[in-house]
């Protein structure tokens with residue numbers, strides 16, 4: 001099994017890369033997160049953003065698995081499937097989308113509770129995507145949630161109603177304007193019925209059998225290492241395991257079976273939501289990059305915060321996940337800038353320096369190295385040797401610092417706009 005992970009704070013271009021390489025695999029499997037993800041794919045000049053559906057869905061003959069580590073919002077998934085069929089009529093998701101029986105449901109009240117907590121001053125505001133992700137995962141950990149397999153049991157409706165009513169009673173005590181309980185419940189149950197036509201199975205067994213028969217599995221991460229619940233910039237993180245280890249636990253596959261671990265990183269950094277961001281750019285360079293790179297959340301439409309490439313955090317992410325190959329995206333967006341910066345170290349309050357760190361705080365000072373910028377239409381370049389020298393230097397610097405190759409360079413949003421570098 002190979003793994004694809006985001007190494008920064010999400011939105012590195014995982015969807016595009018997976019869409020491209022999924023032709024080399026028999027199965028793609030999402031292992032974490034849920035509808036908080038937004039994996040954008042361009043096909044025939046049109047763009048679609050996938051949330052819970054694995055990014056291999058466009059490749060005929062590839063089976064797509066929503067794994068056990070995912071939290072599944074039936075209402076959102078139903079919309080996503082219908083939208084996918086409108087986008088491309090030739091896709092028949094019933095035939096190549098499979099759902100883990102052990103994946104947990106996101107209830108509509110989880111989403112309302114997410115909104116409630118984000119607004120209420122008694123809680124820390126995270127800047128979530130308001131998809132009820134933390135609420136579903138926390139109920140899973142509390143052992144109070146229902147899973148996909150429960151939808152086949154005769155008491156599913158009554159057990160779901162118990163959850164919905166309990167949450168609703170709590171919410172009704174606050175000052176939020178709420179949709180009616182009947183409305184959200186019936187939408188939920190209709191969507192659950194819709195999901196019954198998909199194969200809901202023990203995906204651990206399916207995936208392990210596939211591997212032992214020599215079939216190739218690609219694990220798809222959502223979010224990114226710096227948003228990991230344990231290893232990210234807590235508390236401003238998501239609620240799942242986004243690392244390579246998360247792929248193993250989320251899919252039920254032994255670490256012994258892992259091959260390549262592709263880490264995706266942008267040539268700069270972005271972040272949506274709150275939280276520490278040492279290399280954040282506050283001058284006009286940030287605005288230029290945001291506009292050129294269309295850095296607005298594909299899920300929520302929020303403008304993304306922009307920062308220079310953060311090597312201490314990137315080295316940490318590569319270390320924590322054992323990344324074997326780097327996929328560098330959006331270097332084309334920096335084209336035309338006189339100089340571009342890379343943060344090489346953090347200077348701590350006591351003056352000491354750190355070159356690998358996941359311990360980010362407001363008090364660290366990023367030490368920037370300025371490199372000469374490049375000015376070429378990178379998107380038009382079809383072979384690595386034709387890249388501008390300044391970009392080649394940028395890439396070599398990254399490779400020597402990280403100790404892994406930049407195996408692919410994405411040169412534009414289009415499906416074909418990617419160079420294989422090694």
Ligand code: IMO
Pocket residue numbers: 006009010011012036037038039126127128129130131132133134221222223224227236237238239272273274
């Ligand atoms: P993809 O897969 C970028 C961020 C949110 C917020 C924090 C917690 O497209 O890279 P949550 O809704 O998960 O409880 O929000 O995590 N976040 C993402 N940021 N890309 C994503 O997904 C994200 N998923 C969650 O903005 O800061």
Ligand code: MG
Pocket residue numbers: 010011012037038039040298
């Ligand atoms: Mg995204």
